Amino acid sequence: RDYQQTDTKYSSGWKQWKGTSSKLMKKVLNDIKESSSYLKLWRHDIHSIEGKFGTGIQSYFSFLRFLVLLNFIIFILMFSFVTLPSIISTHGIFNSTFTKIPPKNIEPHCTVYTPSGNKGLVYFYTYLKDLLSGTGFLEVTSLFYGYYTIDAAWVSVLRYNLPLAYLLTTLAYLALSLIWIIKRSVEGFRQNLVRHEDQFQSYCNKVFAGWDFCITDPNAARLKHRSLQYELQTDLEEERLKRKIADRTTKEKLRIYSLRIFINIIVLAVLSGCFYSIYMATAFSQNHSVVSIRHDIRAANLLVQYLPSIVITLANFIAPQIFSLLISFEDYSPAFEIRLTLMRCVFVRLANIGVLMFSLWSQISSCTTDECKACGYNYELYPCWESEVGQEMYKLMIFDFIIIVAVTLFLDFPRKLLVTHCSCKLVQWCGLPEFGISDNVLEIIYGQTICWIGTFFSPLLPGIATIKYFLIFYIKKISLMHTRKPAARPVRASSSNFFFLVVLLIGLVLAFVPVGIGIGYIPSSKACGPFRNFSTSWAVVPATILGFPVGLQQVIHGIASEAFAVPFFMVICLVMFYFIALAGAHKRVVEQLKDQLILESRDKLFLIRKIAEAQSH
Amino acid sequence: AYKRFSELLPKEERENACSARVPKGQILTLPELRANPFQHRICRVFSTSDSGDDSMSFEDFLDMLSVFSDSATSDIKSHYAFRIFDFDDDGTLDKKDLEKLVNCLTGQGEESRLSDTEMEQLIQNILEESDIDKDGTINLSEFQHVVSRSPDFTSSFKIVL
Numbered sequence: 045r046d047y048q049q050t051d052t053k054y055s056s057g058w059k060q061w062k063g064t065s066s067k068l069m070k071k072v073l074n075d076i077k078e079s080s081s082y083l084k085l086w087r088h089d090i091h092s093i094e095g096k097f098g099t100g101i102q103s104y105f106s107f108l109r110f111l112v113l114l115n116f117i118i119f120i121l122m123f124s125f126v127t128l129p130s131i132i133s134t135h136g137i138f139n140s141t142f143t144k145i146p147p148k149n150i151e152p153h154c155t156v157y158t159p160s161g162n163k164g165l166v167y168f169y170t171y172l173k174d175l176l177s178g179t180g181f182l183e184v185t186s187l188f189y190g191y192y193t194i195d196a197a198w199v200s201v202l203r204y205n206l207p208l209a210y211l212l213t214t215l216a217y218l219a220l221s222l223i224w225i226i227k228r229s230v231e232g233f234r235q236n237l238v239r240h241e242d243q244f245q246s247y248c249n250k251v252f253a254g255w256d257f258c259i260t261d262p263n264a265a266r267l268k269h270r271s272l273q274y275e276l277q278t279d280l281e282e283e284r285l286k287r288k289i290a291d292r293t294t295k296e297k298l299r300i301y302s303l304r305i306f307i308n309i310i311v312l313a314v315l316s317g318c319f320y321s322i323y324m325a326t327a328f329s330q331n332h333s334v335v336s337i338r339h340d341i342r343a344a345n346l347l348v349q350y351l352p353s354i355v356i357t358l359a360n361f362i363a364p365q366i367f368s369l370l371i372s373f374e375d376y377s378p379a380f381e382i383r384l385t386l387m388r389c390v391f392v393r394l395a396n397i398g399v400l401m402f403s404l405w406s407q408i409s410s411c412t413t414d415e416c417k418a419c420g421y422n423y424e425l426y427p428c429w430e431s432e433v434g435q436e437m438y439k440l441m442i443f444d445f446i447i448i449v450a451v452t453l454f455l456d457f458p459r460k461l462l463v464t465h466c467s468c469k470l471v472q473w474c475g476l477p478e479f480g481i482s483d484n485v486l487e488i489i490y491g492q493t494i495c496w497i498g499t500f501f502s503p504l505l506p507g508i509a510t511i512k513y514f515l516i517f518y519i520k521k522i523s524l525m526h527t528r529k530p531a532a533r534p535v536r537a538s539s540s541n542f543f544f545l546v547v548l549l550i551g552l553v554l555a556f557v558p559v560g561i562g563i564g565y566i567p568s569s570k571a572c573g574p575f576r577n578f579s580t581s582w583a584v585v586p587a588t589i590l591g592f593p594v595g596l597q598q599v600i601h602g603i604a605s606e607a608f609a610v611p612f613f614m615v616i617c618l619v620m621f622y623f624i625a626l627a628g629a630h631k632r633v634v635e636q637l638k639d640q641l642i643l644e645s646r647d648k649l650f651l652i653r654k655i656a657e658a659q660s661h
Numbered sequence: 662a663y664k665r666f667s668e669l670l671p672k673e674e675r676e677n678a679c680s681a682r683v684p685k686g687q688i689l690t691l692p693e694l695r696a697n698p699f700q701h702r703i704c705r706v707f708s709t710s711d712s713g714d715d716s717m718s719f720e721d722f723l724d725m726l727s728v729f730s731d732s733a734t735s736d737i738k739s740h741y742a743f744r745i746f747d748f749d750d751d752g753t754l755d756k757k758d759l760e761k762l763v764n765c766l767t768g769q770g771e772e773s774r775l776s777d778t779e780m781e782q783l784i785q786n787i788l789e790e791s792d793i794d795k796d797g798t799i800n801l802s803e804f805q806h807v808v809s810r811s812p813d814f815t816s817s818f819k820i821v822l
Contacts, residue, residue: 247786248807253814265696269768280779
């Protein structure tokens with residue numbers, strides 16, 4: 045304090061003013077940051093979960109929050125650019141009109157499409173069935189691709205090209221998801237890199253600077269205590285495991301590696317079993333739900349329609365159980381165990397979707413007659429194949445949600461009741477389950493991949509996904525608080541966060557494939573949808589470009605030609621090599637600085653020893 | 662700051678708050694200190710009372726606030742942090758001090774303490790990282806050296822009124 049007082053006496057008025065104004069700025073910035081953190085959705089809930097169950101589970105819930113936001117933004121995008129203009133122009137609001145260009149040069153049999161909304165007296169049961177499977181009255185709403193049949197909307201003199209808007213919005217939402225995920229994972233990657241650098245003093249830092257002296261609330265203090273305890277325990281656990289791994293003898297290593305290879309073979313066998321069953325189930329379901337039966341109200345028919353979803357859900361449920369059982373034999377560190385199980389489960393779930401898409405594609409493009417070849421797709425079974433795919437995605441999403449709710453209601457809560465009230469040994473030995481982070485993350489990534497694939501075929505699907513994830517947050521939170529026990533092995537979350545985003549990215553890249561094939565390869569259905577007048581959905585872009593002024597056309601043709609693409613690609617490769625070299629150089633500098641630090645501390649040791657010696661003489 | 666200090670005193674003594682001493686129990690009712698696990702150590706370190714009852718005068722109060730403020734240098738903070746963490750006031754941080762420190766951090770109560778093996782392992786690691794002269798204790802200069810390389814210290818060792 046004396047120093048400070050002398051300082052203030054001797055500094056001039058200008059310095060004093062600068063000092064006070066910088067203090068004020070800092071305070072204002074702090075206040076803004078605090079108040080903006082209040083605006084974050086569910087901030088309080090996630091904070092309390094972090095305190096009770098650790099950062100691993102908290103990262104799951106923040107991931108869920110991110111997906112809710114992403115889906116909401118995608119929904120807003122699709123709604124405002126595709127659905128809203130359609131609705132406005134078909135109902136004539138704002139004096140808008142629409143035009144439907146009649147198709148030319150197309151075989152008439154391709155354009156027959158009569159979705160029957162429910163006409164006349166129907167059972168109430170039909171509405172429920174339609175709601176669950178997207179047929180009947182839902183098929184003709186704006187939920188599915190088939191509704192968007194207008195070709196252009198006019199508001200006074202402005203022409204709104206709906207097919208182009210549809211296509212561009214699809215590309216836009218895929219690009220937006222890609223950019224947002226990459227941005228988030230880059231932040232996580234940076235943290236990951238910093239943490240992975242072998243910190244000299246992680247323990248000292250945590251112990252001496254661990255307590256935040258600003259905490260005033262006893263609840264916050266309790267949470268901080270818990271999180272500190274978890275962190276210290278995690279670090280110690282990881283260190284113990286590292287030592288154990290380093291101490292292994294060669295014989296043990298051999299045994300473990302051969303065991304791992306054997307288990308991987310089992311894993312591959314399980315995977316191929318799943319794929320085969322999904323393929324058979326989809327083929328069976330499509331063959332047996334022919335158009336005429338589809339409007340039948342027998343319960344068995346609903347089961348047949350949902351057969352692919354059921355098989356996929358069963359496979360997604362059984363395979364992870366098998367994997368988590370197997371991984372306990374493989375003796376990895378807890379962080380790596382989670383990652384490997386996650387990778388395997390990722391592969392199962394995403395490949396399941398891939399197999400479903402593939403079987404749908406083979407069904408849609410299976411053409412035996414000449415008439416069918418003229419249309420390009422199987423027009424008898426699928427007059428409007430995009431709506432079919434959209435319905436399939438819709439069914440998957442609804443079923444996924446139903447399963448999550450059902451598992452929570454019928455599995456978790458009775459188990460909790462059983463454990464608390466029944467004191468027989470078997471029940472107590474089973475006990476309460478822990479919160480399986482990897483399973484739950486995979487569940488939501490699976491749902492999100494379906495949403496991405498389905499949005500092109502069913503524009504309102506992201507809205508349904510937003511509501512679904514919103515509800516899932518509360519369901520999972522209640523289930524967590526009441527029916528789960530805290531993890532026996534505390535797990536660190538920061539690297540898991542980055543890993544979840546990488547898996548989400550894999551899901552997104554997987555979603556590109558069916559959407560890309562649907563847009564550019566399979567001919568668009570001639571009976572419904574905005575792309576009736578084009579050979580494929582992508583064809584609207586060249587058609588629009590032909591309408592541009594000649595100069596612009598030439599520029600665009602130049603960009604798309606090989607003369608431009610090859611040099612561009614080479615330049616990008618060069619830039620990439622430059623950055624890789626830069627990163628390598630920085631790494632070398634960091635290593636050198638680390639060595640210097642070690643040398644410095646050795647010098648200090650030497651000097652202190654000398655001083656001690658000199659003092660003792 | 663004067664206002665906060667005088668609020669702690671009972672009504673009669675408020676006029677000459679500059680010279681009065683506030684008993685420890687009252688100090689601990691401050692919201693900033695209430696949730697702090699090091700509250701007793703803080704009172705002990707900053708109190709200049711001769712009778713050892715850890716009461717604080719206004720001067721002591723100001724001292725405490727200035728050390729914990731943003732404008733205190735890292736040297737001053739680490740000096741006082743050392744004194745706070747030194748539970749037995751012997752000038753060094755030995756194993757018992759570190760044990761009490763870790764227990765303060767993880768919270769009171771039986772289930773929130775680390776097990777004995779974990780504590781042992783943790784203290785070994787801390788001493789490995791910070792004890793330069795290998796005497797089994799951390800003295801002031803070692804502590805200041807370790808803290809100067811720790812990125813979070815200045816931001817966490819801070820109280821804002």
